[in-house]
Amino acid sequence: MPETAREPTEMPSALRLEKFLPYRLSVLSNTVSRALAEAYADRYGLSINEWRVMAILGRFPGSSAAEVADRAAMDKVAVSRAVSRLLAAGRIQRRTAAEDRRRSVLVLSSAGQRIHRRLTPVLLDYEDALVAALSRTERAQLDRILTRLTDEAAAIGPPRLE
16 A cells, blocks of 8 residues: 555654654744744735844844854855845945954844834744743743753764765
8 A cells, every 4th residue: 555645654763753853943943933924024024034134133233244144043145135135125234344344244224123123022922922831940941952952053063974
């Protein structure tokens, strides 16, 4: 009998995707990102990557595009595209860094600051609703675990394929 798309494949040492931590984290991230994107995509026409750039510049004004990519763990090409669209829309500005005239930095424009101020409380309320399913102790544990796993992932780097 042929296997249907809904039947899991059982193989010795098979990757059980539904239990694989990187997959589960990705599904959670995508689910939350899509839900949040509904708040800003319809109202402001922002993509997920554009909002991430704006959020980082709201917290770290004067960051370079490379610094934004590092902070968000985003692909530099995706950041570059988001920056281009935000510049064209007048939501961010590119300036020359005062300490190094060869370096350009990004800041939110006044229009970008207005959007950032309006969205931040809505997104924080969503986060509160999401973590309300956890006790205060579980939230603190989750924070510690995520920090530890992020640090460990950076330390061990990619797996080696042989």
